[in-house]
Amino acid sequence: MSxxxxxxxxxxxxxxxxxxxxxxxxxxxxxVLGTLGPVVRxxxxxxxxxxxxxxxxxxxxxxxxxxxxxxxxQVQINRAFRVEFNSALGPxxxxxxxxxxxxxxxxxxxxxxxxxxxxxxxxxIGGGKGGSDFDPKGRSDAEVxxxxxxxxxxxxxxxxxxxxxxxxxxxxxxxxxxxxxxxYKRITNRYESGxxxxxxxxxxxxxVRTEATGYGTVWFTEEMLxxxxxxxxxxxxxxxxSGNVAIYAxxxxxxxxxxxxxxxxxxxxxxxxxxxxxxxxRQVKEVDRARISAYADERGxxxxxxxxxxWDVPCEVALPCATQNELDGAEARTLVENGVVAVxxxxxxxxxxxxxxxxxxxxxxxxxxxxxxxxxVATSALEMQQNASRDSWTFAHTEERLHEIMKGVHDRCATAxxxxxxxxxxxxxxxxxxxxxxxxxxxxxxxx
Ligand code: GLU
Numbered sequence: 001m002s003x004x005x006x007x008x009x010x011x012x013x014x015x016x017x018x019x020x021x022x023x024x025x026x027x028x029x030x031x032v033l034g035t036l037g038p039v040v041r042x043x044x045x046x047x048x049x050x051x052x053x054x055x056x057x058x059x060x061x062x063x064x065x066x067x068x069x070x071x072x073x074q075v076q077i078n079r080a081f082r083v084e085f086n087s088a089l090g091p092x093x094x095x096x097x098x099x100x101x102x103x104x105x106x107x108x109x110x111x112x113x114x115x116x117x118x119x120x121x122x123x124x125i126g127g128g129k130g131g132s133d134f135d136p137k138g139r140s141d142a143e144v145x146x147x148x149x150x151x152x153x154x155x156x157x158x159x160x161x162x163x164x165x166x167x168x169x170x171x172x173x174x175x176x177x178x179x180x181x182x183x184y185k186r187i188t189n190r191y192e193s194g195x196x197x198x199x200x201x202x203x204x205x206x207x208v209r210t211e212a213t214g215y216g217t218v219w220f221t222e223e224m225l226x227x228x229x230x231x232x233x234x235x236x237x238x239x240x241x242s243g244n245v246a247i248y249a250x251x252x253x254x255x256x257x258x259x260x261x262x263x264x265x266x267x268x269x270x271x272x273x274x275x276x277x278x279x280x281x282r283q284v285k286e287v288d289r290a291r292i293s294a295y296a297d298e299r300g301x302x303x304x305x306x307x308x309x310x311w312d313v314p315c316e317v318a319l320p321c322a323t324q325n326e327l328d329g330a331e332a333r334t335l336v337e338n339g340v341v342a343v344x345x346x347x348x349x350x351x352x353x354x355x356x357x358x359x360x361x362x363x364x365x366x367x368x369x370x371x372x373x374x375x376x377v378a379t380s381a382l383e384m385q386q387n388a389s390r391d392s393w394t395f396a397h398t399e400e401r402l403h404e405i406m407k408g409v410h411d412r413c414a415t416a417x418x419x420x421x422x423x424x425x426x427x428x429x430x431x432x433x434x435x436x437x438x439x440x441x442x443x444x445x446x447x448x
Pocket of ligand 1: 166
């Protein structure tokens with residue numbers, strides 16, 4: 001992966017020099033460029049039109065101050081970002097992340113990934129991402145509302161259903177999207193439903209949006225297994241994380257006959273040999289906003305392990321659904337030794353480059369996040385469609401559409417990998433398929 005084609009190596013050097021200290025962004029760019037050698041050899045027109053340089057440089061980057069007042073009357077200052085990366089295929093589209101680790105390098109890695117992910121869905125959406133170093137943990141609803149209102153007071157001028165359409169990500173769920181939409185509506189005096197996705201069902205949200213990322217990850221996994229004549233049924237599955245991606249990945253895996261035996265949060269992990277109780281998990285994490293240990297307190301078959309790695313729990317299918325770089329080379333080796341057959345990234349870039357190498361060298365089916373977790377943003381695009389036509393679809397219809405889209409994402413990856421000489425390599429397939437679609441559109445649109 002790190003052996004770059006000479007046609008690409010100097011562009012990577014430029015990215016390093018232009019974006020000092022942004023380690024996650026460097027990692028995401030290297031991972032993509034590492035697979036594009038055969039593409040630029042075949043299509044010199046991409047090189048001639050400087051597509052690589054242009055695709056690595058965001059069209060626009062916004063950084064702004066977010067002042068707000070906490071419940072004690074103290075003024076707090078956060079920093080917020082929106083990186084509008086590429087609009088060749090449609091309006092910038094991608095979530096907002098609220099987490100203390102957020103800085104420009106994280107937002108740019110996520111925005112860069114989003115370009116290719118969004119292209120892979122086959123929907124007309126460009127790539128963007130945003131966020132803030134605000135930590136919602138321990139904050140009251142009123143504090144979260146004031147923060148969201150202050151953030152939107154700056155961000156609204158950059159948004160629009162044809163311009164830039166944010167959604168959620170880590171730390172941004174239905175509550176935050178509601179406050180953000182309320183403030184957008186108030187400032188603009190426009191009920192522009194399609195300006196944000198992940199909205200509540202009461203005011204323009206889409207069925208299945210909450211479940212979409214997790215469901216999509218599991219369907220992608222099932223498609224990969226099918227290529228080897230296998231399925232999820234009867235398999236032992238471990239998910240990491242316990243946010244909305246992890247919860248609904250577990251739910252769909254169970255629906256397909258798997259046994260999901262562990263999940264985690266930043267404090268540790270729980271093992272439940274009886275199989276995870278999804279309703280209890282939702283109560284603990286979504287309703288009570290409590291730590292994962294509360295799950296084990298409530299359930300006799302479960303044990304909580306403080307700290308440690310959830311990847312020590314043996315499984316056949318691993319679904320990392322927590323955060324970037326959460327699964328390293330050593331953990332990947334443990335998983336391979338324990339007999340893992342498929343790994344699909346529900347989170348964005350959760351496996352380190354070394355971990356990916358270990359899985360691929362071990363013959364494990366491996367799905368990168370930009371393919372496996374594309375169901376979330378795909379359903380956001382379905383939400384935009386419903387908003388534009390002032391319609392709302394049933395759960396069953398929306399779920400069916402999403403399932404078809406995920407099969408399409410899988411097939412696009414598989415076909416591109418085959419065509420460019422790495423059959424079965426979903427990392428190469430996802431990067432190549434996403435890249436070619438965006439590059440062709442950029443070529444057609446001229447130097448803009
Ligand atoms: N944050 C999600 C992602 O990583 C969803 C983005 C969206 O729905 O716009 O794809």
